[in-house]
Amino acid sequence: MPSDQTPLPPGFDAAATLLEWYAAMGVDVTLADAPLDRFEESAKAREAAESRAARRQAPAVPRGAAPAMAPALQGADVRPLSPQGQTAQVPTEATVMQAREAAQSAKTLDELKALIQAFDGCNLKLTAKNTVFADGNPAAKLMLIGEAPGRDEDIEGRPFVGRSGQLLDRMLHAIGYGRNENAYIANVIYWRPPGNRDPSDVEVAICRPFILRQIELVDPELIVFLGAQPAKALLGGDAIKQGINKLRGRWCELETGGKRFKALPTFHPAYLLRTPIKKREAWRDFLTAKVFLENGGMLPPT
Numbered sequence: 001m002p003s004d005q006t007p008l009p010p011g012f013d014a015a016a017t018l019l020e021w022y023a024a025m026g027v028d029v030t031l032a033d034a035p036l037d038r039f040e041e042s043a044k045a046r047e048a049a050e051s052r053a054a055r056r057q058a059p060a061v062p063r064g065a066a067p068a069m070a071p072a073l074q075g076a077d078v079r080p081l082s083p084q085g086q087t088a089q090v091p092t093e094a095t096v097m098q099a100r101e102a103a104q105s106a107k108t109l110d111e112l113k114a115l116i117q118a119f120d121g122c123n124l125k126l127t128a129k130n131t132v133f134a135d136g137n138p139a140a141k142l143m144l145i146g147e148a149p150g151r152d153e154d155i156e157g158r159p160f161v162g163r164s165g166q167l168l169d170r171m172l173h174a175i176g177y178g179r180n181e182n183a184y185i186a187n188v189i190y191w192r193p194p195g196n197r198d199p200s201d202v203e204v205a206i207c208r209p210f211i212l213r214q215i216e217l218v219d220p221e222l223i224v225f226l227g228a229q230p231a232k233a234l235l236g237g238d239a240i241k242q243g244i245n246k247l248r249g250r251w252c253e254l255e256t257g258g259k260r261f262k263a264l265p266t267f268h269p270a271y272l273l274r275t276p277i278k279k280r281e282a283w284r285d286f287l288t289a290k291v292f293l294e295n296g297g298m299l300p301p302t
Ligand code: URA
Pocket: 146, 147, 148, 149, 150, 153, 158, 159, 160, 161, 164, 165, 187, 270
């Protein structure tokens, strides 16, 4: 009779094989979406145990008398929980304000990069290996903005260096551009979300002032949004409700720092890897971008 405990071949390392399989499926971070403070959890458990033990030992308190502090807690550092009893630090509007002030104080891209690297208000930084600021030529007329770093970008500290980055390089090459010559690449989010999950609205709100300031400092002639997320995060308004199929190839304007920037959303290269039939439309968008840039920031009459 077949057994569900099939014997493993000699030398087969089941644990290592399982880990490799998880990594191949994208499960490469052993974390939940929200941070858990294990130190605070164990401190709470210890306090609860101490207080139970103290209650067992304490003499009965006469009705109406003030309770004496349990002997086990005398002199102990008894810290109250936060008002909501939360253990995780939840970013607030104050954190967004802090990001806004820091971003506005940057006078150069180097200053902005240093400020973002020193900024501790975004929880994503706790799990990321690197801050992923930008790549390419800061003097380029074309700025490409993606969503958030993935695994390869987190390891290298540069945006779009994995498979989707290689496709992006080929797309740029196809219109005669190169990332180090005439393109500047950044993301809305500067730290990899664990397990490549979607960034939360709060994470986007915290990073937004930084990427807006980055746009102001680069001052490109054209912004190409790679996918719906960067378009939605930065354009707001009607764009928020629309999918990338509606948004792509349509001229938009992004206003920041008192200036209006022309923007063109297109498909994200990762989507194109999964849906190659859409490459034709992305190709048209890249050609439109090239014609616009090489025609002095104007579209030639059709
Ligand atoms: N996807 C993005 O949106 N950005 C990167 O840097 C890499 C993949």
